[in-house]
Amino acid sequence: xxxxxxxxxxxxxxxxxxxxxxxxxxxxxxxxEVIIVGGGPSGxxxxxxxxxxxxxxxIIERNNYLGGGFWLGGFLMNKLxxxxxxxxxxxxxEVPYKEYSKGLYVADATHACSKLIAATxxxxxxxxxxxxxxxxxxxxxxxxxxxxxxxAVSALPREIACADPVSLESxxxxxxxxxxxxxxxxxxxxxLLKTKGQGAMWVERSENLVVxxxxxxxxxxxxxxxxxSAAYGLPRMGPTFGAMLMxxxxxxxxxxxxxxx
Ligand code: 48F
Numbered sequence: 001x002x003x004x005x006x007x008x009x010x011x012x013x014x015x016x017x018x019x020x021x022x023x024x025x026x027x028x029x030x031x032x033e034v035i036i037v038g039g040g041p042s043g044x045x046x047x048x049x050x051x052x053x054x055x056x057x058x059i060i061e062r063n064n065y066l067g068g069g070f071w072l073g074g075f076l077m078n079k080l081x082x083x084x085x086x087x088x089x090x091x092x093x094e095v096p097y098k099e100y101s102k103g104l105y106v107a108d109a110t111h112a113c114s115k116l117i118a119a120t121x122x123x124x125x126x127x128x129x130x131x132x133x134x135x136x137x138x139x140x141x142x143x144x145x146x147x148x149x150x151x152a153v154s155a156l157p158r159e160i161a162c163a164d165p166v167s168l169e170s171x172x173x174x175x176x177x178x179x180x181x182x183x184x185x186x187x188x189x190x191x192l193l194k195t196k197g198q199g200a201m202w203v204e205r206s207e208n209l210v211v212x213x214x215x216x217x218x219x220x221x222x223x224x225x226x227x228x229s230a231a232y233g234l235p236r237m238g239p240t241f242g243a244m245l246m247x248x249x250x251x252x253x254x255x256x257x258x259x260x261x
Contacts, residue, residue, distance in 0.1 A: 035170040040068020042225025043176030045248025051123035062132040074239030086242025134165040143220030145169040181230035196233025206235040207243035214250040224251035
């Protein structure tokens, strides 16, 4: 290949393409059906399921990348584990894996995470990355949306960046922020609920309990993934991810039931 003639396009056209397309999409999602805070495995799974079912869903993610803890297995090693029956989700996502021992499967974390992100984008879910949750919108004892700011602004001390955040409205919010349970903590800080904090490691019990407790914790607020453990004081599970994927699926089911009411 000697040379390629790229289309003649000016710098300002490129800037306009970005600004106008971002503004159009942002405008569409200023009021939406479901906002998912956190783009780790549970949040991505919930978003994929909801958007595939025709629900208008937006993920808020403070990092510039999606995936959360799903990019790595345990101890900075690129292998993640899944316990039966959650390998069915790997099949759905077409992630290769192998059976290590009866009922315990191993996959490459980077491969699994890339496939989950791609499936979520393909489903039609929209993503606002580099965006951090600042607070919740609360109307008459029901969560009605989120207050957000650019992650870069949230990371600066108040005295340097006193930039007001903006609000997005939604019928439901899903807290998928992992161990920090950031949305839940906003309600706790106002005395509206009490969290128990995550329990110690006990893998045999943890995964079943997380899926079981995935529910609407407060009117308008559904919890999924490790946020469930933090809210209910359930045991932690370490680098095994089946419950994150299954909890995301259950959170989507709970949301669909609520939207139908
Ligand atoms: O931590 P994370 O992967 O949560 P998860 O879906 O999965 C937990 C597992 O990765 C693992 C485990 C079980 O296998 O113990 O830890 O429950 O993903 C949480 C996402 O939320 C984002 C964060 O960057 C990450 O991508 N997040 C956290 N706080 C905020 C946020 C915030 N204030 N605003 C926006 N995003």
